[in-house]
Amino acid sequence: MGLMTALRALERATRPYDPEFVAAMERRWAELPQSARTPAQVIGRHAVGCEGTHGVFPRCNLKCTPCYHSRDANAVRVDGPHTREQVAAQMDLLRRLRGPRAHAQLIGGEVSLLPPDDHAAALAIMHEHGREPMSFTHGDFDYDYLVRLALGPDGRRRFGRLSFAAHFDRFMYGRRGIERPPSEKALNPYRRRFADMFARLRREHGVRSFLAHNMTVTPGNLDEVADVIRDCHAMGFGMFSFQPAAFVGDERRWKGDYREATPDAVWAQIERGAGTRLDHDVFHNGDVRCNRTAYGFYAGERWFPFLDGDDPRDVAVRDAFFRRFGKVNFTGTPPALLAARVLRVAARHPATITTALGWLTRTTRRVGIGRLLRNRLRVRPVTFVMHQFMDAEDVAPAWELMRRGERSKDPRLRETQERLAACHYAMAHPEDGTLVPACVQHAVLDPGENAALRTLLPIVEVRDRTTRPEPPTSGDNEEK
């Protein structure tokens, strides 16, 4: 290849803006309802939102209260070929409708019930479709499974990096070694064990990871949220995501009045755990009644936001970021390539360099030179998230009206419609070419889908190690 040809190829590869990605974001912005078009909105400015699979491996071998899966989910066989085929079809539609890059969750049951080769194949399919996959698990699997996922049969690395979201809370029954957790604290060794497996994977095989910690919050564990954060923030999780329980999924698993764990009450406990106020208005992901997010980092034991929403100079940094870098695709871009693209934007808009230096100086002052030096300039990015699913009794009628193109007159259903229209979390239906919010999937579509899967993939009864006890219907751990 001649020098000129090589330079031209380099110029093309480092172009900051991919027209297809830009077009996908413009479409997303145009779809957003007015209520979500805030200055803080990320959808349509820097991302298209999150995606998830459904109907691929609905079964799970723990029992949660509540459980968002429909009552037939556990009567469906986990089947590798079905999973691969469905993941490919769903990713294909997402790729066509939502553009070349997005974060997508491999979710819909317990992912570690998939044989490692099928799990790896599903992740590879997602990568091929420009998706940055994250596997959703209860975390009750062994290091051997993780190694067999990360390495192929030839012992070579299949992935440079794996992302997992692990769900831990005390109302999940049947975890090996702690069938009925007496408290959130009692689960901490299991949280640590999970995170440690990934540290070991990196040490022994060079596979990096991103770990999120998920927890359903009910009135029964609300006052334990802060301690979970205090006890676990340094274990290796890059995100702590809390879901106030909703009345959706298998109604046999609904226990207690979940509405008492209000979004404000849960967020207040997250703030107690983080030891500081968390401003969820610096960035919005969809409707703020669905998602609250605070991006920041720990320096030692203290958490600091990347941007201080009370400082107009930091808010101006956010706006400049959206303006200049919002349409640069960060997701899944190799660091060197991303750096080259960022440099090209900076060269075209030199004022961004001054803005960035000003932000760096202010942030360093906020953290304190002493603290930074004591921590050998090491900081750990940790994001706090709260995602509030909606109750099935609201989602079903609101969605029905939306399908007919009608706006509800009932304020509660109208709010539900606004939230669905701004949904951050989409699932694909290749059979009719539509995308639906995950709330709709769980509240409206899952029961029929799982009933059909139950016939398509019946369970062949065998006694295996995945057999778990039924959840208690009364007793010490039950929410009152």
Ligand code: SF4
């Ligand atoms: S899945 Fe439901 S709660 Fe979540 S962002 Fe979408 S509409 Fe909101």
